[in-house]
Amino acid sequence: MIYSYSSITERQTEGNILKPFSALKFFKENKRKGLMTFIVLILSICAISLITVMINSIHESFDVYTQPLTKYSLVAGSTSDLYLNQSVVDKLKSDTDIERLIPCDTDGINTNFSIGGSAVVGTFANVSNLKYLLGKFNDVVKEGRLPKNNTDEIAVHQRIMLNKNWKLEQIVGNKVDSKEFLSGSYKIVGVLDGPAITFVGTQSNREKQYIKNGLDITKPIEYAVFAKPGKFDAVNKTLESINVNDATVSDFNTIITQSNDSFASINTTLIGVILAVTIILSISISSLMYLIYLQRSDEFGILLAMGYRKSFIYRLILKEILFLNIISWAIGFLLAYLLIYLLNYFVYNPQGSVLNFFSVNVFENTLCIPIVATIFSILPILSKMRKQDPITIIERRD
Amino acid sequence: MIECKNLTLSYKDGNRENLVLDNVDMQINNNETIVLLGPSGSGKSSLIYLLSGLKNPTFGQIMYDGVDIEKYNSKQFSDLRRKKFGYIFQQHFLVPYLKVIENVLVGAPKMSNTYRVKAQQLLHELGIDQYMNKRIFELSGGERQRVAIARALISEPDIIFADEPTASLDHNTAVEILKLIKKYKESTTLIIATHDTSILDGNESIVRIEHGKVIRDNNAESLSTLKNQTS
DSSP states (O other): OOOOGGGOOOOOOSSOOSOTTOTTHHHHHOHHHHHHHHHHHHHHHHHHHHHHHHHHHHHHHHHHHHGGGGTOEEEEOOSSOSSOOHHHHHHHHHOTTEEEEEEOEEEEEEEOSSTTOEEEEEEEOOHHHHHHHHHHHTOEEEEEOOOOTTSSEEEEEHHHHHHHTOOTTOEESTTTOTTOSSOSOEEEEEEEESSSOOEEEOHHHHHHHHHHTTOOTTSOOEEEEEEOTTOHHHHHHHHHTSOTTTOEEEOHHHHHHHHHHHHHHHHHHHHHHHHHHHHHHHHHHHHHHHHHHHTTHHHHHHHHHTTOOHHHHHHHHHHHHHHHHHHHHHHHHHHHHHHHHHHIIIIIGGGTOOOOOOOHHHHHHHHHHHHHHHHHHHHHHHHHHHTOOHHHHHHOOO | OEEEEEEEEEEEETTEEEEEEEEEEEEEOTTOEEEEEOOTTSSHHHHHHHHTTSSOOSEEEEEETTEEGGGSOHHHHHHIIIIIEEEEOSSOOOOTTSBHHHHHHTTSSSOOHHHHHHHHHHHHHTTOGGGTTSBGGGSOHHHHHHHHHHHHHTTOOSEEEEESTTTTSOHHHHHHHHHHHHTTTTTSEEEEEESOGGGOOSOSEEEEEETTEEEEEOSHHHHHHHHHHHO
16 A cells, blocks of 8 residues: 655644543543433442441441450349249359359440440449459450449440540439430449440449349349350350240340341341342443443444454443443442541541441442443343444435 | 456345346456446445445355455454455444544554554545544534545555445535545555446446446446436
């Protein structure tokens, strides 16, 4: 081929001109066409991320609340009898797998760490046992001191303090705030820190209340059961074998079993929401994409006429849709991260709580949207493209 | 060289068999300029489609440089059409969201700086290098067709198939466009289908197509006869 190369003009062209069919070219040059898909995807991915993180926070809160139960188990009187059955007490005392049995009483503080709120369990026992208990929990007194025997004092974990906006020396309980779970009134004398979010008080003072209410405090009401090292599961197995008419056992397994049903329904709802969003979204995006690519029939027809292979065009369409979805996913994900950061900063952290954004299921739940949307989009377009005849396009006179 | 033997194209319309091309035998030598002349529906475009591999014949053989194109596999055939053939259609079919130079590069067998420079040269030779970075909608009909010509030429094809390349243009632009296409005839075989004799200058080999049959003339006299007939 002879061209007159003498007249070359080295006019510089703007931008990257060597890739007219790069994956982002079409949507970059036709921002309006991809905009709707882009926005819908970003918002959906952001919404799914937020829902997943919120539900994760319920799971995490549950883990936090049940953390003490990974160190000890509680055995209390049955629902029909406040006092513990003597045979149960004897059984526990004779169990060689048990390191220590602490006579105690438990109560709760209502918190709002997660959606719906929950109660944190606290233990009332004598001071020497409280020291042992906190040692087992790996919790320490960060500020102030432990409650003294025969006082209306409690030491509270710093995250509960933050969540309730309590201060050291403050008097708390349902006597000062009727909405509070904790019965009675107590002065906060210490702030705890450590993995177990809990609170502690002295039992003797609670006993006074029981006597006042006409209860026989010589009879055992509740025990905190600590297993010897390596015997935690064996002890829990023994506790779970106790007849429900004889005692109420609260151990980690029991709590997990009890909560499994509610978590199962939460998880099913989450999956349902994700499925519904994914399917509705994928169908909508697929329709939008189909329209966009239908408008590009001439372009693809002429490429086929010029000798481009169908596989090239399929790859181009796949790349374009995939890139749009991936970019939308990344932006949606970042937006969700930003929102979680703001929620943590303004709402959760001041309550002593935190929404954890980075978990595998946030990736999984959001990734299924671009994947399914790509598949839903690509299939009808490719099916249409398969039947594409360039002659029909060339011969069209319009 | 491209040749065809017993080339037949027909399609069924209900129970009726419509014959578009009837046993066409033809040989087109390298660097030859062939004008397929005939009224609308005579089979000019169909012959172009068959020769360029856009359509399969009902019957017959097409040979490119002595090789039956049926013998090419899908990739070889695609390569043949992208590298050896250039296409210009009645409508420009340029990609609207690409710049002028990018549209020219669509016709290149691969994307490289060599082809970028070549695209710039072609646009310069066709007198539209000032529009290199413009979008298609900013160009006139004639300018768009020039871009389509540059796109067809960038791969330095052995054969250019031009199907009614001037039909959507006014007479003066049509003459000018045809001149531009013919500018490359020294190194390229040109096969042009048209029904407009007024744009021809008599230097072409004329092939008349009537009712799917081909009548080949080799002189300018037949063109003047044709021109007289149509005027």
